[in-house]
Amino acid sequence: MKTNWLKPALAVLTAATAMLSTQTLLAQSAPKEKIAVVISTLNNPWFVVLGETAKARAIELGYDATIFDSQNDTAKEAANFENLIAAGYKAIIFNPTDANGSIANVQKAKTAGIPVFCIDREINSTNAATAQMLSDSYSGCVKLGEYFVGQVGETGKYVELLGIVGDNNTWNRSKGFHSVVDRYPGLKMVAQQSAEFDRAKGLEVLESILQKNPDINAVFCGNDAMAMGAYQALVAAGKDKQVKVFGFDGADDVVKLIAEGKIAATGMQFPKKMARQSAEFADQYFHGKRDFPQKIPVAVELVTQENVGKYGDYGRKK
Amino acid sequence: MMKRAVLAVVALGLLAGVFRLVPLFHLVSLKQEQGRQAAAEFNATNFAASFWNEKLLKSLDRAADAGQVLAALATDPQKARTQFGRTLGVSSSTLFFLRGTGHVVSVTKNGVSLALKDGDGPADILLPTGLLFGNAVRDGTGLLDASAFPNSQNFNDLSSELNRIVETTLLPQLREQAKVGAKISFAGCAELGDEDTDVKPVKVIPVSVKIESLR
Secondary structure: OHHHHHHHHHHHHHHHHHHHHHHHHHHHHOOOOEEEEEEOOOOOHHHHHHHHHHHHHHHHOOOEEEEEEOOOOHHHHHHHHHHHHHOOOOEEEEOOOOOOOOHHHHHHHHHOOOOEEEEEOOOOOOOOOOEEEEEOHHHHHHHHHHHHHHHHOOOEEEEEEEOOOOOHHHHHHHHHHHHHHOOOOOEEEEEEEEOOOOHHHHHHHHHHHHHHOOOOOEEEEOOHHHHHHHHHHHHHOOOOOOOEEEOOEOOHHHHHHHHOOOOOEEEEOOHHHHHHHHHHHHHHHHOOOOOOOOEEEEOOEEEEOOOHHHEEOOEEOO | OHHHHHHHHHHHHHHHHHHHHOOOOOOOOHHHHHHHHOOOOOOHHHHHHHHHHHHHHHHHHHOEEHHHHHHHHHHOHHHHHHHHOEOOOEOOOEEEEEEEEEEEEEEOOOEEEEEOOOOOOOOOEEEEOOOOOOOHHHHHOOOOOHHHOOOHHHHHHHHHHHHHHHHHHHHHHHHHHOOOOOEEEEEEEEEEOOOOOOOOOEEOEEEEEEEEEOO
16 A cells, blocks of 8 residues: 555656756756957956956856957947857947947847947947946046146146047046036136047147147046056156146056056046946846836046045955 | 040049048048037027926925934934935935025135024035036936936036026025025035035035025
């Protein structure tokens, strides 16, 4: 009598165990979902940190992640999107090269059913990306502008080095800065020129401007790479003690120069925080979340010689 | 020889025609590019004026009582920030939309200081009367959403326009009439950083000011 129910029970148990083992094996051998991290340029340490942090967080969360470099070229960026869509990537963490020019790429991914999470830079659309986590460049440069006036004074001559003209961040930074500085008629901008967010171009452009304007008091740069280039140009011209340099990004080399009293200030953008959050958004998407806010401003903090001790490693010190 | 010259001229003409139709490059000034970037149809001045009249001034009753918020900030800052404030995106700052009535305890070049309770002070609120910068008015009420603006430049232009409205419509009256002892009702926006512990006087950018009595 006993064996009558014991045999079927054992059979069920064996079958269940076999099913569980098969499922475990399948789970172990199932390929991980792939996340692409498309970065505008890796020719700038700040963006390298942005991309590497997003990749590392995606891997921590259990995904395969690969970085694609768009080399600040929308054509290269379009090719990256074609390739990663064809290669079966399931989500894209995206740092666009051009606010308008990059919309088509995001739209293409959306059509293919791939969520795109923009970081740092935006696209001029609210219905293509799944979410956009953006540095609040404007507000950061309002703070920088107020500090600039405090440091330089209400009269003086200055130069502005702009970033890439097709990028909204370039203009948000410039407009935030000018929303303050232009209210002081004694502050004269003697030159405004693009150095494309590039250190070497920052050096080259400021060298050329200094030849015509040797008596400037300050340089406002739309990012820290250009600020480093501008500072090099000033050192070469023997003017680094008399001209104050202001950057934007919170790059480690500039934060160090602020601590040494060589650069006046920068805006800390928290690239690691944005990158980690975007990878977490992708993970949440895979787990069913769909109601992401479209544009999420990330506050920028002013880093000066007075508070520089609190900052480092692309953020606030823990 | 003549024939080759004619052919060369024709070829050059054709090339010129092709390049005219499909130019190899365009020269674009920075200003033009900036203009292209800002959406052509967006007019920040009109949008700000409409928002000010149609939404903001009709929402003053949503502002929290300044005295209550200051008391809460003194007791439990974190709870007060959660209960009465809001944060835009990812930020360590908290924005408040406040209203109240107080009397002027001092007037300086920085602004008008108010005490909310009777007596000579200390000042609880500072209504600035100089140049205004930043996004407190745009973001403090929670009535505007960054996600509604495809181009963040438009959203940012609103800040300047709203600050300009405050500077031109409210501050002249405040500078002229706010003397020590005057009673003033106000509504406005404030921003506090996470490291702001001693918050008084809280800088409130006014969106509404009413001089209740001169002394």
